[in-house]
Amino acid sequence: MRAVKETAVERALLLSTIVSGSITLIIFGFMLFMALPLLGGGKIFQIFVGSWSPGDGSYGILPMTVGTLAISFLSVTISFPMSIGCSSFIGVLGPKRSGRYLKRIVQMMTGIPTVIYGFVGIFLLVPIVRGLASGGSGMSVITAALMLSVLISPTMVLFFNDSFERVPASYLDAADGLGASNVQKLVYVVLPNAKKGIIIGLILAFGRALGDTLVALMIAGNSTQIPGSVFDSARALTAHIALVIAADYESLEFKSIFACGMVLYLFATAIVIGVRYFAFTDRETR
Amino acid sequence: MNNNHIENTKIRVTDLTFSYRGRRILNGMNENFEEFAVTAIVGPSGVGKSTLLMTLNRLWENIPRAQLSGRVEMKLGGRLMDIHDSSISPSHLRKLVGTVFQKPNPLPMSIFRNVAFPFKLSGEKDKKLIDRKVEEALRKAYLWDEVKDRLNHSAFALSGGQQQRLCIARSLVLEPEVLLLDEPTSSLDGKAAEVIEELILHLRERTTILAVSHYLDQVKRIADRVVRFSEEKEIM
Numbered sequence: 001m002r003a004v005k006e007t008a009v010e011r012a013l014l015l016s017t018i019v020s021g022s023i024t025l026i027i028f029g030f031m032l033f034m035a036l037p038l039l040g041g042g043k044i045f046q047i048f049v050g051s052w053s054p055g056d057g058s059y060g061i062l063p064m065t066v067g068t069l070a071i072s073f074l075s076v077t078i079s080f081p082m083s084i085g086c087s088s089f090i091g092v093l094g095p096k097r098s099g100r101y102l103k104r105i106v107q108m109m110t111g112i113p114t115v116i117y118g119f120v121g122i123f124l125l126v127p128i129v130r131g132l133a134s135g136g137s138g139m140s141v142i143t144a145a146l147m148l149s150v151l152i153s154p155t156m157v158l159f160f161n162d163s164f165e166r167v168p169a170s171y172l173d174a175a176d177g178l179g180a181s182n183v184q185k186l187v188y189v190v191l192p193n194a195k196k197g198i199i200i201g202l203i204l205a206f207g208r209a210l211g212d213t214l215v216a217l218m219i220a221g222n223s224t225q226i227p228g229s230v231f232d233s234a235r236a237l238t239a240h241i242a243l244v245i246a247a248d249y250e251s252l253e254f255k256s257i258f259a260c261g262m263v264l265y266l267f268a269t270a271i272v273i274g275v276r277y278f279a280f281t282d283r284e285t286r
Numbered sequence: 287m288n289n290n291h292i293e294n295t296k297i298r299v300t301d302l303t304f305s306y307r308g309r310r311i312l313n314g315m316n317e318n319f320e321e322f323a324v325t326a327i328v329g330p331s332g333v334g335k336s337t338l339l340m341t342l343n344r345l346w347e348n349i350p351r352a353q354l355s356g357r358v359e360m361k362l363g364g365r366l367m368d369i370h371d372s373s374i375s376p377s378h379l380r381k382l383v384g385t386v387f388q389k390p391n392p393l394p395m396s397i398f399r400n401v402a403f404p405f406k407l408s409g410e411k412d413k414k415l416i417d418r419k420v421e422e423a424l425r426k427a428y429l430w431d432e433v434k435d436r437l438n439h440s441a442f443a444l445s446g447g448q449q450q451r452l453c454i455a456r457s458l459v460l461e462p463e464v465l466l467l468d469e470p471t472s473s474l475d476g477k478a479a480e481v482i483e484e485l486i487l488h489l490r491e492r493t494t495i496l497a498v499s500h501y502l503d504q505v506k507r508i509a510d511r512v513v514r515f516s517e518e519k520e521i522m
Contacts (some may be wrong), residue, residue: 014349091290096350170389170391171391171393171394173391174391174392174393174453174456175393175407176348176380176382176457177385177386177387177457178403178407179345179379179380179381179404179407180377180407181407184407188403188406188407189393190390193394
């Protein structure tokens with residue numbers, strides 16, 4: 001009886017694995033199918049590396065791909081040192097009580113709706129960037145990246161902090177016993193041993209930045225040109241989807257959002273592979 | 287207390303009281319620990335033996351909500367100084383007072399880098415000096431012959447007894463004046479424990495050693511003096 005139950009549970013789990021795995025593949029297949037009118041006739045190359053000019057029959061999404069990567073990379077670059085500093089204060093350098101309170105605040109920040117960050121960006125950040133850039137709308141790659149860096153920081157801080165906490169206490173005891181200061185403990189013991197967790201946190205935060213729609217839509221400016229500098233306006237893939245989704249269902253313009261979806265899907269897959277790679281090697285070395 | 291006694295004193299503990307989360311673990315302890323001798327600290331679990339060691343290297347300061355009152359003096363530069371004096375930082379003190387924990391705690395790096403780690407902390411860059419001191423420390427810890435051909439191997443590849451001797455070597459590399467050993471053989475087999483005991487006897491010629499131990503046979507073999515902890519602390 002027990003064997004029958006176990007087999008039933010195993011089969012149910014296998015079925016759910018197949019279903020969830022298939023859904024992911026079906027979604028990709030669906031996007032590919034919907035984008036076919038754009039991709040057919042040897043136009044596949046043009047779609048992914050061409051420019052966006054629907055009036056001239058060009059539906060390339062390269063500017064959006066570059067915009068997405070520029071905003072995401074820049075936001076991670078800005079937020080990484082901030083997050084390492086904050087998690088170091090919470091976990092190692094700061095007084096335990098302050099660290100605890102700060103961690104709670106950071107946890108609270110993860111629950112703030114993205115649209116709030118967008119508002120803050122429009123009313124506080126955009127005028128500052130407009131002043132710095134001496135003109136323009138102030139809606140640019142750097143504006144979106146700055147706001148996104150604030151949005152993704154809590155994810156990074158909490159992930160980094162968790163990986164700091166997983167550093168074995170015996171390592172910290174050894175460093176304490178040898179007279180290491182808190183900064184030395186951080187630099188020589190905590191950070192090297194939390195390295196893999198830090199990389200995973202970085203990849204996940206990058207994924208969060210890639211997938212964000214509202215901040216990019218509200219404050220990146222949505223220009224369909226490849227940005228030449230951080231003060232140029234840009235359109236992210238997610239923002240492009242949000243903007244074009246209202247177009248005629250049968251139009252090629254509308255079909256382009258599925259090509260955007262495919263690129264985002266591939267980015268997300270690369271992120272999952274990256275996280276799994278580092279998580280796996282993390283387990284192996286423990 | 288006569289002058290001769292003070293001359294031989296390395297550590298003097300006066301009215302030492304230690305509390306943690308409202309529980310009093312050390313209660314007005316008074317004790318002198320002699321220089322260049324092995325003092326064994328014995329007694330049942332939970333009476334504050336390890337806590338006493340933590341008060342001598344100020345590791346107790348890392349424990350949240352711990353409170354300490356009283357005075358701990360240590361002979362540094364020929365005179366007894368309060369170790370909580372503002373002129374002595376915990377980092378500096380812990381370089382003078384080496385600590386070896388109950389379980390070996392090598393760092394996840396090579397054998398060589400483990401022993402050289404204290405030099406990294408002190409900012410020493412002279413590679414020749416570091417090489418020489420690492421070899422000396424490993425020899426003092428009776429480990430050199432066993433590891434000299436694999437200094438770049440991971441410290442985790444060593445046996446438990448070897449790891450503990452590695453930790454002792456790491457504590458010895460900066461030539462501490464005091465060595466605190468918190469049940470250093472409790473996680474080792476008999477043969478590995480014997481080597482550590484021999485090492486302790488050898489080290490007392492140059493170092494003041496305080497060793498917490500649960501094994502009375504071992505205490506008889508290594509200790510010059512025994513401090514017995516019980517509900518009411520007494521000295522054997």
